[in-house]
Amino acid sequence: MSETMILIGARSNKQGTSLCAGKFGAEYLDVSSTVEMNIDDMTRLGLANGDSVRLTTPMGETVVRCKSRASKDLAAGIMFIAYGPHSSRLMGADTAGSGMPMSKSLDVEVEVLPAQPRPVGG
């Protein structure tokens, strides 16, 4: 089962504090490999917290764990991930002459998986 959603990458408190400890520490690897999803979207897809999903764009794919957020905090069809190696796997290198790769609001195909996420560079 898969469908297309919009992925927003950004910072988070946990990402900020854990990167101070080191990008190969368990906390940073965990926070950067977790995607937050609307709870109704997760229910519809048969997902529970901690389940694995594959995120795919035309540029690449990665496998992350999902975590639910209430609809008032994260609208249906939108996902959030803290910046890191997983989010960079989905970005294209075309900067449209600006120097900036498209890093937010990416159209991402979400596929439900039984497997656990693979650490990237961990």
Added chain:
Amino acid sequence: MSDNIRIVKDATCTFCGCVCDDMDLTVDVDEKRIIKADNACILGKAWFREHGHEERPAALIGGNEASLDDAIEEAAQILVNARFPIIYGLSDTTCEAQRVAVGIADMIGGTLDTTTSVCHGPSGIAFEAVGESTSTLGELKNRADLIVFWGGNPAESHPRLFSRYTVTCKGMYIPRGRTDRTIVLVDVRRTPSAPVADIFIQVKPRRDFEVLWALRALVKGRKIDPSIEQTTGVALATLEDLAGRMKSCRYGALLFGMGLTMTRGRHFNSGAILALASDLNAFTHFVAKPVRGHGNVTGADNVVSWQTGFPFAVNFAKGYPRFNPGEFTTVDTLARGEADAAMIIAADPASNFPQAAIERMKQIPVIVLDPKESHTSRLARVAFTTATYGINVAGTVYRMDDVPITLRPALESPYPSDEQILRRLRTRLRELLGGNRVPDKMSWPVPAAAA
């Protein structure tokens, strides 16, 4: 904890662009650790707790421990023998180190870029097109009665921006603090910053430009079709209310984040919000400011600007600085396979660049200067462990509002600073090159068409 405790008053946190300079640090001198950071936010506490003394070799060549001398020689040879060397990073180091890096780029005829290019680089492009109605953060604290945060989440990225400058603090003309201010948050999701706001406006992803342009029209008294709501997710009445508040406030500020620069529209989004602020000055005083991320990314913009005339994406191959985002920005030079050597200073592009750029870094010799092991240091040919600026290293950094702040380091480090390594590298490069490369004497062959 040992008995050998030292207090460092008014130290500076360099985690984010707020560069808070009121840290009171408790230092365990024997254990070489900062055990307490009074006044720090959650990010600052982690920054001080986790940085100090690393247990790593001072230098690695090919993953093997090496002497500093050998590593500098290897780095110099890499840069001298490259045809398209790039230097990137610089946002987490001192202005003094940034200045030396610019000199090296000039000397080797290389390309210099900073993390600005993947941060507010689009805003830098927009500044040149639109201009900037700006202020210091102190001015906002003392005067601003309407603050609009747009495409940013300071509660998690710049926690003390609220308490020191923009929301809860009392100011000269804002005597009651929070009560005297109206706070608006515009974003594509309800972030942890939303509870701070009086008004939260949720925009559909990739529709910020349309909302900003509609606001410009409303501010100028033009009609907007109600179908704007289908396009942007924001009702016309909400936009009219915001436009009215912006025109009638005493002093307003638009503080925008990478929600504008990293999404569809990029520099057009930044240009739209800067133009909106300019428009509003026909009615009241209004400013627009990018909320900057890394501790001294604003310093990088300043140093590179006063040395080259341009803030980032600067190429010296012709013997003089040229600026062209898209051509000389690092994602582009790497992803197109143009860069054949890279020196990365205080940044970790291998953890956050697109894959095509990361793959190129795996193919070319990379030199890294970083206090900690990183994704980039793991793929580097030469990796230097450096002292941490602000904690081990003195110098100057710029707050996000272009105000220079002096660092007061708390701990000594066994490692050299970025500036010390770069100075030694520059000396060796000068010996190898005999001075600055100039185009007609460059060692690589000139293409027949240009000869």
